């Protein structure tokens with residue numbers, strides 16, 4: 360696991376956006392061989408999406424042959440709801456780049472048969488040959504996608520109940536009213552994420568400091584599901600200075616020296 364430490368959230372977004380654009384360009388995607396990209400929601404990836412939009416508008420990267428799979432979606436929230444992850448993705452990225460609508464995949468949290476929806480999603484990722492890169496954020500409890508603490512580290516895409524704490528944190532998007540926050544989500548499993556050939560984990564802000572230290576310095580544990588990235592052969596955590604507040608000085612210095 361690599362750890363790159365940048366000054367702030369904007370610098371993280373700049374680095375990750377430029378890196379993804381370079382990876383897409385190196386891959387030279389075509390209609391028959393698209394670049395398959397896993398994407399996340401939350402406030403953390405917004406600066407990355409802003410960078411990708413700028414690069415796309417400047418003609419430096421094209422999404423014509425990019426296929427995307429989003430990590431998760433709320434269950435029971437209408438797609439048109441401003442806080443659905445569907446709305447989020449179109450508002451913050453897809454509406455501003457040259458991606459084809461049919462190349463965008465987001466789990467349907469209103470599917471009549473959620474188990475089938477999740478199985479079909481896994482099949483669809485496989486049909487495209489798996490993901491080249493996936494980017495994710497983390498919850499303050501170290502969850503990746505909606506794989507709450509205690510999720511199996513070999514879990515696959517499924518419907519998952521949300522913890523009270525997660526709903527409380529996310530209530531800031533729902534008029535600070537926890538009762539408006541859905542109780543369940545459909546989410547890629549931990550193993551669905553780690554099947555990606557490369558994983559980029561974005562961690563910004565002081566409120567993620569405890570989670571970052573657990574993931575980087577702690578043991579691999581289902582209580583901090585993102586810690587599984589220690590076992591991935593190509594994973595990188597890109598974090599900002601405030602998120603490093605709980606790292607040991609030696610850890611901080613080591614990664615500054617090794618990964619920049």
Ligand SMILES: N[C@@H]1[C@@H](O)[C@H](O)[C@@H](COP(=O)(O)O)O[C@@H]1O
Nearest residue numbers: 399401402403496497498504505
């Ligand atoms: N399901 C999402 C996660 O994918 C995201 O990483 C997390 C953190 O969000 P933020 O980046 O806003 O802190 O929020 C939700 O729980």
